[in-house]
Amino acid sequence: MKNRLSDNKYKMIAFINIVVVITVWYLLSEVFQVFRNGMLPGPNVILETFISKLNSKSPDGNTLLVHIVSSLTVVITGYIIGVVIGLPTGIFMAWYRPIDYLVRPVFDFLRCIPGLAWIPVITVWLGIDLKAKAAIIFVNVFVGTVVNVYSGIKQTDQVKIWVAQIFGASHFEILKRVALPSALPYIFTGLKVSLGMAWLGIIAAELLAAQSGLGYMIQVARNFGRADLVIVGMLTIGLIGAFLTYLLEKVEHIFVKGRN
Amino acid sequence: MSSILKINNINKIFINNNGSDKAVLQNVNFEVEENEFIVVFGPGQCGKTTLLNIIAGLEKQSSGQVFIKDKLVEKAGPDRAVVFQNIQLFPWLTALKNVEYSMKIRGFSKEEYHSEAMKYLELVGLKGFENSYPIKLSGGMKQRVGIARAYCTKPDVMLMDEPFGALDAQTRYLMQDEVLRICNTEKRTIVFITNNIEEALYLADRIVVMSDCPSTVKEVVKIDLTHPRDRTDSEFLRLRKEISAMVNRKR
Amino acid sequence: MALKIRNEGVRKFFWGFLSIFLVFVLWYFASQLDHMKNLLPNPINVIKFIGISVIAPIGKTTLFGHLYWSMTRVMTGYILASIVGIILGFFCGWSKLGSALIKPIYSVLRSIPSIAWIPLAILWFGIGENSKYFIIFISTMLIIMTNVIDGVKDVDESYLDVARMLGTKENQLFLHIVLPCAVPQIFNGLQVALGAAWATVIAAEMVRSSKGVGWLILMGQTSMNMTQVFAGIIVIGLVGLTLALIMRWLESKLCAWNIRGK
Numbered sequence: 081m082k083n084r085l086s087d088n089k090y091k092m093i094a095f096i097n098i099v100v101v102i103t104v105w106y107l108l109s110e111v112f113q114v115f116r117n118g119m120l121p122g123p124n125v126i127l128e129t130f131i132s133k134l135n136s137k138s139p140d141g142n143t144l145l146v147h148i149v150s151s152l153t154v155v156i157t158g159y160i161i162g163v164v165i166g167l168p169t170g171i172f173m174a175w176y177r178p179i180d181y182l183v184r185p186v187f188d189f190l191r192c193i194p195g196l197a198w199i200p201v202i203t204v205w206l207g208i209d210l211k212a213k214a215a216i217i218f219v220n221v222f223v224g225t226v227v228n229v230y231s232g233i234k235q236t237d238q239v240k241i242w243v244a245q246i247f248g249a250s251h252f253e254i255l256k257r258v259a260l261p262s263a264l265p266y267i268f269t270g271l272k273v274s275l276g277m278a279w280l281g282i283i284a285a286e287l288l289a290a291q292s293g294l295g296y297m298i299q300v301a302r303n304f305g306r307a308d309l310v311i312v313g314m315l316t317i318g319l320i321g322a323f324l325t326y327l328l329e330k331v332e333h334i335f336v337k338g339r340n
Numbered sequence: 341m342s343s344i345l346k347i348n349n350i351n352k353i354f355i356n357n358n359g360s361d362k363a364v365l366q367n368v369n370f371e372v373e374e375n376e377f378i379v380v381f382g383p384g385q386c387g388k389t390t391l392l393n394i395i396a397g398l399e400k401q402s403s404g405q406v407f408i409k410d411k412l413v414e415k416a417g418p419d420r421a422v423v424f425q426n427i428q429l430f431p432w433l434t435a436l437k438n439v440e441y442s443m444k445i446r447g448f449s450k451e452e453y454h455s456e457a458m459k460y461l462e463l464v465g466l467k468g469f470e471n472s473y474p475i476k477l478s479g480g481m482k483q484r485v486g487i488a489r490a491y492c493t494k495p496d497v498m499l500m501d502e503p504f505g506a507l508d509a510q511t512r513y514l515m516q517d518e519v520l521r522i523c524n525t526e527k528r529t530i531v532f533i534t535n536n537i538e539e540a541l542y543l544a545d546r547i548v549v550m551s552d553c554p555s556t557v558k559e560v561v562k563i564d565l566t567h568p569r570d571r572t573d574s575e576f577l578r579l580r581k582e583i584s585a586m587v588n589r590k591r
Numbered sequence: 592m593a594l595k596i597r598n599e600g601v602r603k604f605f606w607g608f609l610s611i612f613l614v615f616v617l618w619y620f621a622s623q624l625d626h627m628k629n630l631l632p633n634p635i636n637v638i639k640f641i642g643i644s645v646i647a648p649i650g651k652t653t654l655f656g657h658l659y660w661s662m663t664r665v666m667t668g669y670i671l672a673s674i675v676g677i678i679l680g681f682f683c684g685w686s687k688l689g690s691a692l693i694k695p696i697y698s699v700l701r702s703i704p705s706i707a708w709i710p711l712a713i714l715w716f717g718i719g720e721n722s723k724y725f726i727i728f729i730s731t732m733l734i735i736m737t738n739v740i741d742g743v744k745d746v747d748e749s750y751l752d753v754a755r756m757l758g759t760k761e762n763q764l765f766l767h768i769v770l771p772c773a774v775p776q777i778f779n780g781l782q783v784a785l786g787a788a789w790a791t792v793i794a795a796e797m798v799r800s801s802k803g804v805g806w807l808i809l810m811g812q813t814s815m816n817m818t819q820v821f822a823g824i825i826v827i828g829l830v831g832l833t834l835a836l837i838m839r840w841l842e843s844k845l846c847a848w849n850i851r852g853k
């Protein structure tokens with residue numbers, strides 16, 4: 081009872097806090113104009129920019145929605161290909177010893193290279209179209225997925241494997257019935273991390289070379305000195321990223337938690 | 341003789357998740373005298389840990405009072421040191437630092453708490469393991485550290501909750517003798533909880549026999565056997581039978 | 592079929608060597624194919640390039656010079672972020688008031704990927720060093736904060752009870768129980784953040800810079816010098832590996848109580 085009361089108190093504080101922050105922000109940037117030439121536009125300006133950008137094509141040639149769709153298409157394509165190839169690679173690496181010994185050292189090194197460092201290579205190889213962007217996402221997702229699936233399967237309880245062996249399960253059956261199910265939570269963690277990496281990757285790729293997409297939009301906005309549009313872009317990026325993670329968590333819920 | 345710990349009409353009712361009540365303790369009364377070794381004996385799940393937690397001040401009773409040296413117990417404090425069923429050492433501190441912790445946090449000087457902690461570590465037979473982290477110690481060794489830690493708190497009463505429950509039979513016998521030896525060196529008031537009648541008889545000056553849930557005190561039995569006790573002695577076996585019967589008897 | 596080699600260390604070394612060697616050979620033959628001419632550099636040239644650029648400058652400075660610039664950017668932002676992130680994280684995780692004050696803003700900033708800060712940072716701080724410090728700072732600070740908050744949240748309630756039983760006062764609980772208890776999780780945060788800082792600085796240098804290893808590979812791309820690109824990538828990987836190893840070593844020293852030893 082008492083706890084509930086104090087919880088409400090802190091909810092109030094949080095709420096008042098948000099109101100105060102937005103008000104102070106508004107006063108500082110719009111009324112007193114403390115930031116030189118609109119470096120931090122007020123919350124009202126951000127909102128206006130957001131609404132107008134839904135229809136307006138300036139300065140980057142496309143409306144907000146087109147940018148969003150463009151970024152999402154690339155991310156989802158690259159992500160799915162990365163996961164579809166990365167999952168089995170990780171599984172085989174973890175489960176078949178010769179592959180493990182041979183491929184693991186390479187991956188130990190590859191995971192130390194940030195996915196973004198491959199952008200120049202891919203740009204030279206594939207140009208800057210959708211295929212190239214998807215390839216950048218693919219590299220980002222692939223390595224992350226492999227590493228996480230691999231360590232998930234490696235964590236399988238040895239006792240469970242022995243039990244399965246005693247019951248005469250074949251190597252492949254043990255993988256299917258014991259190792260994979262118990263690795264599922266790790267796999268989903270990996271999928272979530274990779275999704276974050278993919279979303280980060282597309283923004284980076286679009287900052288460097290693109291004609292559309294949210295990363296391109298904020299890059300152009302910067303060139304025009306439009307801080308308001310940059311911030312709108314950042315918030316949109318953040319929001320979509322959070323939404324994608326949320327979707328994946330729903331899927332995880334069905335697969336992992338729904339069983340028990 | 342004055343009683344140092346007074347348990348006065350304790351009741352405890354848990355509210356289950358589904359909203360139903362569960363009475364665990366019902367009018368529990370008993371007193372403990374200074375330097376006495378009291379064993380609270382009761383069947384599993386009857387509420388022994390709950391009782392001990394209430395005495396320790398870690399759990400709130402539904403009604404009734406606990407007095408220590410005629411002072412009402414309201415919250416946990418170093419006058420009642422607990423040796424927990426599941427040990428609960430601080431994993432980030434070495435054995436020595438775990439034992440030192442209480443005196444250190446209460447502002448004793450470094451020489452003081454260090455020499456005291458070393459003394460108790462030696463007393464529980466852990467000389468040479470001062471600098472080991474709990475993760476590297478075996479179950480029995482951890483429990484010894486727990487006991488040394490409780491001693492080093494310099495409590496008025498030591499509360500021990502099935503401290504040897506998780507140990508194998510051999511180690512368990514060994515630890516029982518250890519506790520008696522330590523008690524001989526350093527007199528302390530001890531409330532010791534167990535669901536093992538043999539252990540109760542081997543250690544106790546008096547046994548508080550609890551009933552099944554909701555628990556009440558069935559009887560308090562004085563054990564006059566001299567130490568060291570023989571587990572196959574006829575009087576020992578007779579008492580064992582008698583007390584076992586008490587628990588099962590209808591109220 | 593796997594060779595039976597008893598000694599773990601020797602085995603790892605053997606397979607590691609074999610595996611890297613195979614990649615190298617494959618890479619070499621691939622680079623000799625005709626239509627790969629301008630796409631995949633000869634690995635031997637890449638190694639030579641790394642060797643030469645230790646003394647001969649590329650652009651404004653040598654390889655070490657570029658590494659020095661990148662590391663300075665990373666470390667400045669990262670160290671600042673560690674201090675601020677740990678303090679804010681504890682405030683937010685331990686005090687309800689702190690949580691009410693910081694959580695709302697934190698949640699918004701947290702969802703924005705580090706790279707998306709680059710344009711705003713350039714607008715605010717120009718194209719010089721400050722914008723890079725800022726990008727590293729903001730992105731790593733949020734990672735560290737998240738881990739500190741989780742670390743504090745995960746402190747086992749029963750440790751607090753035991754501490755009270757042993758005579759700890761409420762205002763001592765934080766320093767003596769919560770802080771040490773959260774150390775492994777904080778360390779995990781510091782580790783992840785350092786990796787992220789390294790990735791972020793590469794991106795920031797690719798977007799706008801005139802030195803640093805990120806600039807190095809982007810320059811390689813613009814001048815179609817694939818040898819330089821691959822040399823840069825290998826160096827980036829080596830530095831990433833070194834940073835990870837250092838952090839793991841530190842962890843084994845600082846969080847010894849949390850790791851099952853031999």
Ligand SMILES: Nc1ncnc2c1ncn2[C@@H]1O[C@H](COP(=O)(O)OP(=O)(O)OP(=O)(O)O)[C@@H](O)[C@H]1O
Nearest residue numbers: 354355356364383384385386387388389390391535
């Ligand atoms: N927080 C709680 N909420 C609801 N019920 C509880 C709670 N704690 C304990 N109980 C119930 O109270 C009863 C007594 O628990 P307690 O742990 O005190 O028994 P115990 O005698 O110490 O058992 P054991 O011999 O296993 O140590 C149990 O049935 C338990 O389910």
Ligand SMILES: [Mg+2]
Nearest residue numbers: 388389425502
């Ligand atoms: Mg119990």
